[in-house]
Amino acid sequence: MASFQIDQEAKYTQKHEWVRIEDGLAVIGVSDAGQDMLSDVVYVELPTIGRTVSAGAELAVVESVKAAETVYAPVSGTVVEINDALVDTPEMVNANPYQSWFFKLQPTDSLNSELAALMDPAAYDAFVDANAH
């Protein structure tokens, strides 16, 4: 079985998004296990800046040689930054999943309770193991 990198600073969703809090913003990307399941990423579609969403909303699209998948907002907030570099070099999602953030959200007052509902690194590690293909 392959073993996947886990960023110890991040929290995780069951859809394999990671979220890290940096300078008060929620930074979101796709985990190492997530990119491995996708296989070679060829296309990324990012949200427009200024869009306000609730946790669980569809915000971005990541497409690989295998499939098109939605990237959901793990927490509520307003899109304040997008990683345009991924549009031209989507393969970065495979090469460096925890540096290849998709978008940054200005979180709401619900941030702490929303984060508490996500998996911590240990729980996510167990989740990936249990769901390994």
Add this chain to the structure above:
Amino acid sequence: MVDFAGWALPVQYPTGPTVEHQAVRTAAGLFDIDHMGRFQLTGADADLFLQYVQVWDVEKMAVNEAHYSLLLYSDGTLVDDIFLYRLPERWLIVVNASNRAKDWAWLQANALGFEITLTDISSETCMVALQGPKAAEILQRLTALDLNTVATRTGIEGDLAGAPTLFGRTGYTGEDGFELYFPATHALQTWNAILEAGQADGLLPCGLAARDSLRFEACMPLYGHEIDATINPLEARLGWVISWETEFIGRTALLKTKLEQPQRLLIGFEMVERAVPRDHYAIAVGDKVIGYVTTGMKSPTLDKFLGLGYVTRDYTKLGTEIDILVRGQPKKAKVVKRPFYQPRYK
């Protein structure tokens, strides 16, 4: 691993499909295609039977010649696409894995009155494909058979790494290469021998994803996508395979389509706006849906988003501007020449 028509097959090996794809275009790749069905045909009426059940004129085929062909229903739509080998005293018919049971039943149902013996030899034989510009050089290290004598679209029998093997010079990638048939008992031995012989040349084992992207760039049809039981070969631009001089099942219906001209045709297209076209996405012009995508992806060799699909015949001219509906949003594309890729040496 995925389930493919009941076979456990790797979608990719550890290097990933893009690297596998590039290996085949620049060096070589080895494919486990043992899932494909293999039928042996013998008997006094074998040639007559074949003339009746498939579309290519087998009387034109010399011994050791191989050819692509089609099985049609009487309404002219496709049962399957197949590969034929005329071997000394027998025929080998290679069919798609997903259609193996259907093809077998269909051939049996049409065998009445013919003195033939049809044998399913899929289990007792193994089939792998070695594809790429270095395929011949690598394979030559494992056989005394002079591979220069194995011309494109022929099948010659020889010894490969200790196993009696049929060397078919053909493939499904657009590159030079071989499809190899040998006793199933030698499967692992032959697979490992080829991998080892080509290791220094950059040979990689390749999975289903690379097989699909390679055949896609070469615009070779895949059953269930470009061809199926609702599509006829003229729509799929496979008219070159039809021998009109022979009396095969489906000929009458096909002749009618030929005279009336097909209402829809297969096209190749390139995305003008960045997006991944995927099978079943609608193709539109303005508010009007004019067809659908059969296969689409980012071409690893050409680094473009390309697709194949059916459109009504008014929109097939090269350069025609069309929209692909990606998650409901129209994305600009244009009709381009097929095949997308052809190797320089061929």
